[in-house]
Amino acid sequence: xxxxxxxxxxxxxxxxxxxxxxxxxxxxxxxxxxxxxxxxxxxxxxxxxxxxxxxxxxxxxxxxxxxxxxxxxxxxxxxxxxxxxxxxxxxxxxxxxxxxxxxxxxxxxxxxxx
Amino acid sequence: xxxxxxxxxxxxxxxxxxxxxxxxxxxxxxxxxxxxxxxxxxxxxxxxxxxxxxxxxxxxxxxxxxxxxxxxxxxxxxxxxxxxxxxxxxxxxxxxxxxxxxxxxxxxxxxx
Numbered sequence: 439x440x441x442x443x444x445x446x447x448x449x450x451x452x453x454x455x456x457x458x459x460x461x462x463x464x465x466x467x468x469x470x471x472x473x474x475x476x477x478x479x480x481x482x483x484x485x486x487x488x489x490x491x492x493x494x495x496x497x498x499x500x501x502x503x504x505x506x507x508x509x510x511x512x513x514x515x516x517x518x519x520x521x522x523x524x525x526x527x528x529x530x531x532x533x534x535x536x537x538x539x540x541x542x543x544x545x546x547x548x549x550x551x552x
Numbered sequence: 553x554x555x556x557x558x559x560x561x562x563x564x565x566x567x568x569x570x571x572x573x574x575x576x577x578x579x580x581x582x583x584x585x586x587x588x589x590x591x592x593x594x595x596x597x598x599x600x601x602x603x604x605x606x607x608x609x610x611x612x613x614x615x616x617x618x619x620x621x622x623x624x625x626x627x628x629x630x631x632x633x634x635x636x637x638x639x640x641x642x643x644x645x646x647x648x649x650x651x652x653x654x655x656x657x658x659x660x661x662x663x664x
Contacts, residue, residue, distance in 0.1 A: 447592075470651050481642060482595075482655040489651055528594060532651070539585055539610065540644075540653055544594040 440465045442531050444543035451519055452551050459514040459546045461529030471512040472530040472540070473503055482528065488512065499523065524550045555579050556656035558643050564662045571630040573659050575643030577623075583646040584626040585653065586610075586618065588639040595642065601626055633663045 445460040463469060470489050474482040486497025493505040503514045512529060529543040555578030565571050575584060583602055587595040587610075597610030599618040607618050615637060617629045630637055640660050644653040 444594075472652070474655075481657045482644075484652060484654070487652060539583075539597050539600050540595075541597075542587075542595040544592060 440531065440533060440538070440541050442529050442541050442543040444527075444529050444546050446546050447544065448547045448549065450549045450551060453521055454518050456517050457515065457519050457523075457548065459527050459529075459548065461512045461514065461543060463510050463512065463529075463531045465510070465531065465533060467533050470532050471503075471505060472532075473497065473501070473512075473514050474528045474530060475499075476526045476528065476545075478525070485514070485527070519548070519550050521550050521552060523548060556643060556645055556654060558641075558656040558659050560659060561657065562660045564664065565633050566664050567634055568632050571633050571661065571663075573628045573641055573643075573661070575626045575628070575656060577626075577645050579645060579647075579654075580623060581645040581647045582623075583653075584620065585644040585646075586616075586626065586628045587642045587644065588612065588637075589642060589658075590639050598628065598641075633661075635663050637661065638663045 473485040530540040585600040586598040601620045643656040
């Protein structure tokens with residue numbers, strides 16, 4: 439079965455420092471990959487996605503992610519975080535074949551410290 | 553923002569009572585989904601629909617049923633609510649390509 443693992447449940451980081459949120463997936467077929475962000479008491483907002491093409495994907499709010507097929511990873515990065523980036527981040531995957539909805543990781547809570 | 557609304561936004565109910573949550577979209581998207589979100593579990597798929605009257609079960613479908621009689625509405629019913637169904641419920645939609653899902657604002661349900 440396909441699965442998504444977010445390796446860190448919580449990541450504290452100081453303001454203006456870089457951050458990387460890790461995501462690995464398991465799949466034997468081609469995938470589409472997503473990162474969503476959830477601010478407190480809100481719904482999920484799409485941050486970025488990889489469908490095909492360049493493995494480096496840029497998203498909103500200065501975030502980017504790199505698809506690494508050999509390592510089955512899709513880590514999210516930002517070179518300098520702001521207090522406003524404090525939120526929960528979810529990695530998700532769906533698969534090119536079949537009628538399969540998104541499979542989500544359990545989330546990483548990013549806390550930016552002033 | 554995708555045109556997705558959920559109602560009610562908050563609900564408190566008692567164990568054993570039926571509850572229906574509604575998701576309404578104005579995007580004419582084919583696919584609609586119901587997820588629940590619980591601490592430490594992320595989002596888990598309950599049911600989804602790939603067209604009017606076409607639905608399928610997700611990972612945590614026990615105790616839930618769905619209906620979709622119109623493209624724009626997807627209803628989630630808890631036939632007899634239990635405390636374990638206390639959660640935040642999110643509806644999502646996606647178009648023909650299914651690549652990207654857009655989420656509604658969520659419904660907070662408390663079952664006492």
